[in-house]
Amino acid sequence: MNHMDIDLLSIQEARILIENAREAQKLLAAFPQEKLDEIVKHMASEAAKYARELAVMSSEETGFGKWQDKWIKNIFVSDFLYHKIKDMKVVGIIAEDHENKTMDIGVPVGVIVALVPSTNPVSTTIYKALIAIKSGNAIVFSPHPKAQKTMGKVLEILIRAAETSGLPPGALSYLHTITVSGTIELMKHKDTALLLVTGVPKMAKTAYASGKPVIYGGPGNGPAFIERSADIKQAAADIIASRTFDNGIVSASEQSIVVEDCIAEEVRRELKKRGAYFLSEKESEELSRFFQRPDGTINPEIVGKSAGEIAQKIGLSLPDDVKVLVSEQKYVSPTNPYSREKLCPILAFYIERDWHNACEKCIELLLNDGRGHTLVIHSQNDHVIREFALKKPVSRVLVNTPSTLGGIGATTNLFPALTLGCGAAGGGFTSDNVSPLNLINIRKVGYGVRKLEDIKGVHHSEENESDLKEQLENLLERLLNK
Missing domain, CATH: 3.40.605.10 (Aldehyde Dehydrogenase; Chain A, domain 1)
Structure with a gap:
């Protein structure tokens, strides 16, 4: 046929x-x-x-x-x-x-x-x-x-x-x-x-x-920001567990980590302890060529594969306990595959001077790909959490939780859902789970509770009406002559 x-x-x-x-x-x-x-x-x-x-x-x-x-x-x-x-x-x-x-x-x-x-x-x-x-x-x-x-x-x-x-x-x-x-x-x-x-x-x-x-x-491109007041051990554990869940194919999953300079070394140490492998510049370069096709789309051969399977694609043999591949990055751009959604256990790693700069980096990442989706913040500082919640072009801000499971409402009290609306920012009309x-x-039903006379209120006298008319005409003239 x-x-x-x-x-x-x-x-x-x-x-x-x-x-x-x-x-x-x-x-x-x-x-x-x-x-x-x-x-x-x-x-x-x-x-x-x-x-x-x-x-x-x-x-x-x-x-x-x-x-x-x-x-x-x-x-x-x-x-x-x-x-x-x-x-x-x-x-x-x-x-x-x-x-x-x-x-x-x-x-x-x-x-x-x-x-x-x-x-x-x-x-x-x-x-x-x-x-x-x-x-x-x-x-x-x-x-x-x-x-x-x-x-x-x-x-x-x-x-x-x-x-x-x-x-x-x-x-x-x-x-x-x-x-x-x-x-x-x-x-x-x-x-x-x-x-x-x-x-x-x-x-x-x-x-x-x-x-x-x-x-x-x-699609999501959710950054995970680790702020200096965070419980770093817990944040690292959450991010690794979340990024490896179903080999990283849930759209709410963390795609990059943004950390403050003063805790970067400690975060690196904790991530390595839990199975993160930091790629060298050369390894990052080789892998990026493999996981993005010439037309800019993701190579289906890496989707939903484990860190070990992906490493083998560039001839890299890693210990069995490696769960996530991490690439240190400085810039965000549409042509940089690390700053986009990666449907596998790969994370980009950005270091920023303070939370203000981290805030800007998160916005850059979100506007680059996956706008309107999800962001996660690890912090004990309510002021910073609120600032992040007020400023980000996302539909979900998750706090101190694995993003994959928090976004779908498993580890948070958000509505349990597998369709996560991205709102107007993401081209939809709802931002709900x-x-x-x-x-x-x-269908709204409304019973009559007031009469027309109640709405009209006090009647103007003839005199008041003409005064009001004159005032409106003067105002209009002033506006037109500005």
């Missing part, structure tokens, strides 16, 4: 999926929260049963990351996230203010089209399916070609669980004939209400061009 035939099949399938989803969602829109919750409970418990098997499958199919950490993420969404959302009121009357006589009604947006990255295919799929059904929406997935088998398996498990609990057929579905044309058809179809895109930067522009609202969880509340419209 030639490409054109496959494209046409894919486009046709996309249209059918959206039309079926639209009809299923009409039924779903009438479901009370309790009924939706019952379906979501069954989906989550089934997903949890297969969490380990799907983690192994995902690692084998994509070659990215560590299955043990993927297993943790799969449990995180099917158990921890589930418990967070199970009692949430998302549809129907979700808030009532008796004193002010207002009411909020949650209304599903309709049909959602979801794109998922090959780096986290299972956990992101479970997460999106749960929050979409919880909020009464139909959701159609376009699986990532590199994780097609795994995503097909997880979606079949979720669909079976949901439909046996009463989900209308077609409300949760996915594209089987995967092509770019089919995905575009899903996105721009007249009955598609919202696009929920995580990763897949190649499709981000296409998503925005579809004319639909887009919730985009894009995306929850079911981002997938509804809120």
Whole structure:
């Protein structure tokens, strides 16, 4: 079968999926929260049963990351996230203010089209399916070609669980004939209400061009700033644990370390103790040529690989206890691969005179790549923490925590999510850790509490009116003659 035939099949399938989803969602829109919750409970418990098997499958199919950490993420969404959302009121009357006589009604947006990255295919799929059904929406997935088998398996498990609990057929579905044309058809179809895109930067522009609202969880380039008052041992332990989690492919993960000059030596020592290897200038140069392709994109051969595997690519043989490769850098630029997102356990290391300079360096890094995402600060100084929180172009500032797990809401009380909004800075319309509340419209109900006369207040006399008119005319004249 030639490409054109496959494209046409894919486009046709996309249209059918959206039309079926639209009809299923009409039924779903009438479901009370309790009924939706019952379906979501069954989906989550089934997903949890297969969490380990799907983690192994995902690692084998994509070659990215560590299955043990993927297993943790799969449990995180099917158990921890589930418990967070199970009692949430998302549809129907979700808030009532008796004193002010207002009411909020949650209304599903309709049909959602979801794109998922090959780096986290299972956990992101479970997460999106749960929050979409919880909020009464139909959701159609376009699986990532590199994780097609795994995503097909997880979606079949979720669909079976949901439909046996009463989900209308077609409300949760996915594209089987995967092509770019089919995905575009899903996105721009007249009955598609919202696009929920995580990763897949190649499709981000296409998503925005579809004319639909887009919730985009894009790439991160989060710096970790270690300030002089920090618990340096803990900061080093957090950064290494976070950077090596699933071999560094979570977008909230630290990409660089920025330290104050006065503690740089101590930080270096602590990082080395915990498995950091500082590359020489020559090794840094060789590695940078390998991990960025001529067109500026990251070489897929290093994505989700361990530090040892990456070192071998440049003929560097390292001890088994090396977990992270660190390259000391001075400058930030779009052509310097160390100052961009690196989907593997490599960190850039910058030394600055004081926290003011460190602040500027963090802003430079964030504006260079991954704007609007995440920043982490290790400090005991509340003034500095607040200054950082007020000034940075990010959607999440994490304090004294591993960024990977803090960003997704595992080690912080941020909402547990695998789509981390990057806000207007990152080209999206929400900066939230995306929850079911981002997938509804809120219908406002307001009872009349005042009469028109109350608004008009005191009537001006004729005299007052003409005085006022004269004053306004004089003011206007002065402004025009400035």
